Amino acid sequence: MARAATTADAFNAVAEPRRRQILDVLAGGERPVNDLVRALGLAQPQVSKHLRVLREVGAVDVREDGRRRLYRLNGRALKPIHDWVRTYERSWSERFDQLDLVLEDLKQKEADDGDNE
Amino acid sequence: MARAATTADAFNAVAEPRRRQILDVLAGGERPVNDLVRALGLAQPQVSKHLRVLREVGAVDVREDGRRRLYRLNGRALKPIHDWVRTYERSWSERFDQLDLVLEDLKQKEADDGDNE
DNA sequence: TTGACATATTCCGATATCGGTATATATTGC
DNA sequence: GCAATATATACCGATATCGGAATATGTCAA
Numbered sequence: 001m002a003r004a005a006t007t008a009d010a011f012n013a014v015a016e017p018r019r020r021q022i023l024d025v026l027a028g029g030e031r032p033v034n035d036l037v038r039a040l041g042l043a044q045p046q047v048s049k050h051l052r053v054l055r056e057v058g059a060v061d062v063r064e065d066g067r068r069r070l071y072r073l074n075g076r077a078l079k080p081i082h083d084w085v086r087t088y089e090r091s092w093s094e095r096f097d098q099l100d101l102v103l104e105d106l107k108q109k110e111a112d113d114g115d116n117e
Numbered sequence: 118m119a120r121a122a123t124t125a126d127a128f129n130a131v132a133e134p135r136r137r138q139i140l141d142v143l144a145g146g147e148r149p150v151n152d153l154v155r156a157l158g159l160a161q162p163q164v165s166k167h168l169r170v171l172r173e174v175g176a177v178d179v180r181e182d183g184r185r186r187l188y189r190l191n192g193r194a195l196k197p198i199h200d201w202v203r204t205y206e207r208s209w210s211e212r213f214d215q216l217d218l219v220l221e222d223l224k225q226k227e228a229d230d231g232d233n234e
Numbered sequence: 235t236t237g238a239c240a241t242a243t244t245c246c247g248a249t250a251t252c253g254g255t256a257t258a259t260a261t262t263g264c
Numbered sequence: 265g266c267a268a269t270a271t272a273t274a275c276c277g278a279t280a281t282c283g284g285a286a287t288a289t290g291t292c293a294a
Contacts (some may be wrong), residue, residue, distance in 0.1 A: 046283060166273090
């Protein structure tokens with residue numbers, strides 16, 4: 001066995017920086033391939049290949065428009081990533097530090113109440 | 118050139134499901150390698166190798182304890198992932214749909230005010 | 235119909251990965 | 265010092281990737 005396919009899931013698809021860039025551009029709205037080629041400064045075949053991966057994990061949708069193909073973001077495919085990483089937000093967010101203090105306080109008061117009864 | 122190294126950044130490190138599992142276990146607190154071996158049902162060398170990758174991207178820290186090594190989560194390394202994916206939350210969250218409606222409303226009122234003056 | 239344009243696919247060579255297995259390194263207790 | 269334990273590293277074969285280049289497919293316009 002080797003490394004998981006880039007098309008295995010959103011995590012793998014999005015590990016490639018160029019593909020994140022593509023999604024960032026598409027966040028601004030539907031775009032034909034050539035716009036992406038210019039925006040990223042990549043060769044056209046590479047862009048088409050990256051788009052294929054993003055399509056396979058459902059992160060983008062395509063629509064035909066004459067000889068062009070318009071790609072559109074489908075952010076929903078990124079939700080699993082957000083869901084997973086969100087549980088670690090506590091590790092760096094000051095907000096949670098404050099919350100922890102409050103909870104600690106409540107716990108302490110509870111313990112005190114217990115002592116008094 | 119080939120695919121980026123798994124140690125290139127947190128995105129690549131975390132694309133591997135086993136490594137996410139390891140972090141999930143470590144979220145419960147500091148653990149020696151053997152605990153992870155049992156928790157994941159993986160062979161010890163594979164766990165050590167995954168831990169090396171996580172160490173190289175700063176997602177875990179190690180502490181010596183006799184013949185054991187205690188690994189601890191360092192969630193801060195995941196912040197770039199959170200920051201990136203957060204901007205796409207709008208795509209699936211109902212909350213933002215509501216916000217969009219409100220903003221649309223405000224814009225409409227502004228336009229009306231402009232007409233009246 | 236021919237040529238220009240837009241996009242996708244195929245082939246290439248280089249490379250880093252994955253799990254498995256064997257082995258190295260270090261620490262403990264007898 | 266020796267066996268047991270805990271962990272890391274080295275080697276292997278299989279594989280999927282990456283960018284680059286060439287080419288295929290499809291559409292428009294004159």
